[in-house]
Amino acid sequence: MEKKSKRLWMRYPLALSLLLCTASLRADIVIIVNPNNPVETLTEREVKRIFLGRLRQFPSTNRAMDVLDQDAESPIYEKFYTEFIGFGLRKLRRYRAAYLFSGKGTLPQEVADHGAVKAKVLKNERAIGYIDATLVDDSVKVIYRWSHQDSQGIYNYLHYDLALNN
């Protein structure tokens, strides 16, 4: 089996390189808003504060925001919170229970997938969400990009997307 893998690597170096290249792009996560939103860019700190409910309006504006989350079982949700925000999922659940039931604010609205985030952002000028960078188009505006490479994460993305599509 190992011998066969080596042969594959030797026979298709270009294809494998392309796959890795594509995969590394898929690992980028972007923060998107409606194109009519005046905010052009956010800092890493601001993004973290927004998704933890500690920044309740768009910076330098008094515009309220509707924060969107992806499905809590999805790989991008796990990657976004554990690797980018820096909260393990159990810690996040405890934190959010304290946050919600202490009257500090509401939790992000959970939507099904990348497409649902884009659809909400397109309809709602107050919306802000995160999606896979490869799915960005002109319908949304990117205000922050987090680049990250992780082959296991890439596998999870692909696997989850395939599962959703099937």
Next chain:
Amino acid sequence: MVLRTLIHFCLLLLLSANASSASLSGFASLGVGKTNRSDGQFIDYDDNWSGRSDSLLGVQLNQPLYHNLDLTLQLLSQAIEVNDRSEFQPSVDWLFASYQISPAVRFRIGRLRTPLFLNSDNLAVGYSYDWARPPVDVYAPSIIGLSNFDGFDISMLKAVGDREIEVAFYLGRTKKEIMQEFIDIDVMTGAHFELKGDFDLFRYSFMAAKTTQYSDATDQAAASFRQFNGINSIFDAIADEGRINNEWYFYQALGAEWEGAKWTISTEANITIPPETGPGSYIRGGYIALTMQLDNLRPYIVIGHHDYELNERAIDAIRESTLQVPENIIPSLDALRQLALTAYENYDYHGLSGTIGLRFDLLTNIALKAEFQYFNAGTHLSDEGNVSSDIQRQRDHHLTTIILEVIF
């Protein structure tokens, strides 16, 4: 009256709002526990397994109203006696309108939580912390009974480098009946300062409360002492010491948390300064808690200490009276003085506590906790060889609790 009107106004707004944008969520605790003692109770537990003290159900409605304006309603049903309501009768724990003035500044008005300690805001939400209940050395029933008030608060949350600073100020009033004691706070004002990083937190809070405090028992005792006023005027002074009339209590609390890869340490300390007159206690309490993080298991230990030192004037007046009117002259007076001193033991005690426990996250929204708590409690009066009831002479207690915590 004004605040009651505001609360009614909030309710009207809530009823007239667009229900489709509302979000409903909740939390529940199902707890059982027992102590090793049949002759004394701890938060209503005795030596029989009971499911009433730590069981509760909370439901919360969040309703966006208009640009940056939201309403929040939280109903709570629990058995612990506050305001003399029946067991598990739901009550409005909060009802407030919140307006986000700017990205950093928020204003809220209505019925709000009293934000004295680290876990004051989420006290009823057991899922949000590891212990069966926050350490009693700081979160004593007499203080956390003042868990909400009618009024307003204004808070500012600002990022400073890698950390955030939150400063909040509040003003309001509250009226409670806690453990057969009536507490009427005309003015309740305070502030807190919080410095929060990704893995650490420091908090200081201050509160002043203009308080009237009495119980049926202390009022009856006062009336009885006044009957002896004809013999000596000191009995009037004793009667006056049985009640706190519109005087200031001052509360302060410090808290800190640090979270590492495997360990979390949290600690809090509080001081309460009572009025100079009346049966108030000078309170000091503190704890340190260490939690280990092992995937979905979180074992922890907590060590705490508390000290309630009764205002000396109340006891001194009774002792002084024995010099003016010695014992064994009027038997009914002797009995009354003894009764009053025994009652004062409730305000004059100290203790150590040690807790070990385990939290197990069963599912994404369900956690199971098991906890064993040891107390060594006594009274200053019995330490000094004065009166003590049998219950308080025996100093060791332990409490076992098992709780299932759910959020939905």
